[in-house]
Amino acid sequence: MKRNEFLDKLSEVLEYKEQALTEKSDLTEIWDSMGQIDVISLLDDEFDVTLELEELDAIITVQDILNILASRKITLE
Amino acid sequence: MTKHNRLHFRVAGIHYYLPEKTLSNEELADRYEGWSPEKIHEKTGILKRHIAHANEYVSDLATEAAEQLLQKHSLAREKIDGVILCTQTPDVALPSTASLVHHRLGLASNCQSFDFNQGCTGFIYGLAIAGSMIHSGLLNNVLFITADTYSKWCHPLDKSVSTVFGDGAAALLLTRAPEGGQGVGPFIFGTDGRGFANLTVPSSGAHGIGKDLSSLKEVADDSDNIRTEGNLYMNGPELFRFAISAVPRLVKNLLQDAGKTIDGVDKFIFHQANTFMLKNIQKKLKIPDEKMVYELQDVGNTVSATIPIAMQKIIEKGELQPGASLLLIGFGVGYSWGGCFMTWEPDL
Numbered sequence: 001m002k003r004n005e006f007l008d009k010l011s012e013v014l015e016y017k018e019q020a021l022t023e024k025s026d027l028t029e030i031w032d033s034m035g036q037i038d039v040i041s042l043l044d045d046e047f048d049v050t051l052e053l054e055e056l057d058a059i060i061t062v063q064d065i066l067n068i069l070a071s072r073k074i075t076l077e
Numbered sequence: 078m079t080k081h082n083r084l085h086f087r088v089a090g091i092h093y094y095l096p097e098k099t100l101s102n103e104e105l106a107d108r109y110e111g112w113s114p115e116k117i118h119e120k121t122g123i124l125k126r127h128i129a130h131a132n133e134y135v136s137d138l139a140t141e142a143a144e145q146l147l148q149k150h151s152l153a154r155e156k157i158d159g160v161i162l163c164t165q166t167p168d169v170a171l172p173s174t175a176s177l178v179h180h181r182l183g184l185a186s187n188c189q190s191f192d193f194n195q196g197c198t199g200f201i202y203g204l205a206i207a208g209s210m211i212h213s214g215l216l217n218n219v220l221f222i223t224a225d226t227y228s229k230w231c232h233p234l235d236k237s238v239s240t241v242f243g244d245g246a247a248a249l250l251l252t253r254a255p256e257g258g259q260g261v262g263p264f265i266f267g268t269d270g271r272g273f274a275n276l277t278v279p280s281s282g283a284h285g286i287g288k289d290l291s292s293l294k295e296v297a298d299d300s301d302n303i304r305t306e307g308n309l310y311m312n313g314p315e316l317f318r319f320a321i322s323a324v325p326r327l328v329k330n331l332l333q334d335a336g337k338t339i340d341g342v343d344k345f346i347f348h349q350a351n352t353f354m355l356k357n358i359q360k361k362l363k364i365p366d367e368k369m370v371y372e373l374q375d376v377g378n379t380v381s382a383t384i385p386i387a388m389q390k391i392i393e394k395g396e397l398q399p400g401a402s403l404l405l406i407g408f409g410v411g412y413s414w415g416g417c418f419m420t421w422e423p424d425l
Contacts, residue, residue, distance in 0.1 A: 036314035050322040
């Protein structure tokens with residue numbers, strides 16, 4: 001999956017239309033608990049990635065998610 | 078490797094009881110801005126929950142479930158030698174609510190009784206505890222009851238818990254398995270106490286002693302849910318993360334221990350947490366629709382009672398045939414998880 005595609009999917013599941021998401025976007029300002037669940041589900045569906053408790057707690061920006069994917073050897077071009 | 082932790086007992090009877098009062102999605106949608114009854118149904122899979130009255134407690138629900146079970150079963154009540162009650166909302170901190178249930182049911186004085194504190198995995202724990210006592214010969218006929226009234230902890234303006242949890246009780250009569258019976262097992266259990274604070278009532282138990290509950294401060298969270306330290310708190314995303322990682326692993330380990338595949342299981346009965354979570358677990362494990370049980374639409378998440386309520390509901394629908402192989406899975410508050418196989422050998 002391309003990085004832009006992933007950002008689009010992320011916006012879609014978060015129903016976030018105000019502006020385009022970037023790596024720097026602060027998710028804690030954007031997601032509520034339902035949104036968090038949708039993102040956990042997206043990572044599981046698309047990449048078969050299940051987060052660890054500490055990883056979920058530590059996510060602040062979109063880049064943090066990309067870093068988690070990278071730690072599972074998943075890089076988005 | 079096949080584990081040999083099979084327990085020689087069976088479920089001779091099962092009966093659940095729900096409080097009369099119900100809480101609909103329409104009533105809930107009126108409380109939460111931007112939420113419709115349809116959205117609540119879509120997110121939870123629940124249409125209504127039963128809610129205990131202010132003066133209705135676990136002892137009342139547990140007694141009612143057990144009394145109705147005893148009335149429909151032929152076993153004489155003086156033959157019952159154990160009452161085991163699983164609850165996290167006992168009437169009082171002490172004594173155990175089981176002693177009150179024992180009294181109200183008019184059971185024999187040489188019948189033991191106790192409570193144990195477990196939530197969403199409580200049903201599996203109870204089968205293991207009661208089953209071990211029967212298997213060892215210590216007991217013969219056990220009333221195992223799961224009952225909870227989480228609604229008493231829920232703040233009405235906290236949609237993360239008020240939309241999900243319902244009150245209820247289920248009573249089972251557990252007896253020695255017949256000669257040649259399959260027994261129950263293998264069992265697997267697990268614990269991750271890092272999740273302790275993610276589903277809890279912070280100011281309860283000894284932590285609540287001396288505090289005036291009505292003076293606790295109401296706080297709104299990021300999702301506009303309101304609660305105090307004296308209310309039930311659930312970190313929904315974290316529980317979801319935990320469930321979709323721990324539960325599929327548990328199922329795979331149990332299948333391996335039993336030397337079975339998904340094809341060899343007739344019904345998967347998971348703790349009925351919420352539909353969205355269960356759908357994710359079903360998809361990850363590739364469980365066919367006809368094997369996957371969903372029975373929370375009219376009752377909600379009744380904590381330790383969800384699995385036996387689901388069992389009775391599918392029995393009543395004629396979907397549970399004698400000889401069927403069941404995989405029962407509990408998971409949640411603790412964190413805790415546990416599961417076991419059961420061959421359905423009823424005497425109902």
